Every structure is written in C-alpha cells, then in structure tokens.
Amino acid sequence: MKAVLVLSGGIDSAVAGMIAKQRGIEMVAAHFSLEPFTDNSAERKSIKIAKKIGIKKLYVVKHGNIHAEIVKKINHKYYYIVTRRLMWKVAEHIAEKEKCNFMITGENLGQVGSQTLDNMAVIDNAVKIKIVRPVLCNDKNETIELAKKFGTYELSTGPEMCSVLGPKHPATKSTKEIIENEEKKLDMKKLLKQSIDNIKIIRLC
C-alpha cells in the first residue's frame, strides 16, 4: 500500500503520517507552500517532519500566487474550500504519478470553521482518489499527546508565519453547486496546470 501524505508542517498532518507509518504504509509527501504570503518556515518544518516519518520524497507545490488568483475572483468565505479542492487535485496528480492507492490528510472534524462535514464532502467531491484521515475525530489534546509520543511535536510547533489570505468567517456549510459556481469564475484547468508546473521535488535521505 502506498499513499500521498498532505503535509502542512503542523501537528495534525505529522501525526497522521506517523499513524500511517505504524500501519506499514509507504508514503510520499506533498506540501503546499503559500510563499510569498508566508516565508518558507512551513516548508522547512515539512522537510524535517517528512524525514522523521521516514518519507523519501517530498513534493513542494508553490501555491501562493495561485491562492492570490483565487482570492481575487471568488466569494472570500469559500476560500478554504476552493483552494483545498485544487490542492487535492494536485495531490491526486502526484498520487497517480507515484502509483499511490490513496491520500492521507491531517484533517480534523470541526477543528477549524472550514473543516465541517459538509465542507469536507464538497472538497472530497473534487477528486476520485480515496482519502484517509487518521486524526479525523481526535480531540486536539489527544493529537498533541500523540505528537509528543512520536517526537513530531517540537518539529511542528516551531516558528511559522501564518497565511493572511483566509477569511475571518469562513463558510461552514457549503454545497457542491455553490462551490462549482464559484469555480466557474476561475480557469480551474489552467490553475491545476500552473500548480503542477510549480512542483519542486525534494529527495530526502
């Protein structure tokens, strides 16, 4: 079994990766960098976490300019949903290239306003690949305890510049129709191609 792990550099995705590793799943990782709206600290953290998990290949997708393009055209409250759908499509492309059976994310139900069941269903709808979420129903403290146990906590909590593009009040209840209408304001095929063209592969020892 092989999977692509979407690695943000935070606590949850690192723990998701460690749980998958314990199950003997082979992985490559994908990190979406929001530079120039952040610095490269999240990317540096992702490299360290990927090494800790034992991942040998990290795909870094420079996505800042693409998120800027999205923010300019859509209703801002749907920002997280539209950007995530695009990120999942890129991850699906990586999975196909790497012959992965599924993808793994650190999503956690209700942890942030955008990660509701409705929104996750709409996000999943963008891709055909199966998604496994090992920390979906964890309490945050539970995930923190696991991170400490796995030795990823210190790596995940290091300095990181937060992105500023997200809305103050993201939509918590979206539908496929609403989001597809928002996506009509964008050239999604072009954005997907740009994302794929912006991939940098880092080989980790």
Added chain:
Amino acid sequence: MIKKNIKIALECPVRQKRFYIRARISLKMDFEIKPCRTRATYSAKPKKNVRLDLSKLKDSFKIKIETPVASVIDADGEEIIVHKYGEIKFKTCKDKDKIKKIAEEIYEKIAK
C-alpha cells in the same frame, strides 16, 4: 495617521439656530509591534479596528503581489505583507525601530 470626517455643532448668534460644519481631521494611528504567535516574525497591529486601502500602496511602494485581502510589498528593502484589516507582517526584519518607521509610513499613506 487616520483621516476621519467629523461634524461640529455650532450656535448661530444671528439666527439663534444650531448649524453644523464638517471637517476632516487626522489622528495618529496607535499600533503595537510584537512577535507573532509562533515568534517567526514581527508584526504591527493597530489597537483599534481599521481598514487599509490596499489599492493606494502602489503609489508609494513596490508591489510584489496584490489581492483584495492582502498585498506583498517591498519597503526599504524589506518584504512586507499588508493585510486590509491593518496587520503588517515583516518577513525578515527584526529591527523594531525600522519596523515602527515603515508601519507608520504605511498607515499614514493608506489608512482609510
């Protein structure tokens, strides 16, 4: 500086009636400089709610990337992220005096 429209009530001695004059005054922006939550960068944050007119940035600064929510600019050799709700993030600058000077300049030029 923040520019504000105000209305002043005056009594007219001739007609014995109250009338109003409108004026535009400038107030100094009150902001604080502190490290962000993870201590990765310094940011300037206004103490009161404020909106910035990001479209005015191009008149005074070199724009690297522009969106309706936030823009990345180059000011005095520093890469800075300016958010429409007033937060200014400094990617690499740790010099508080320089941060204060740049933040004051940005607020003076683009605060609504």
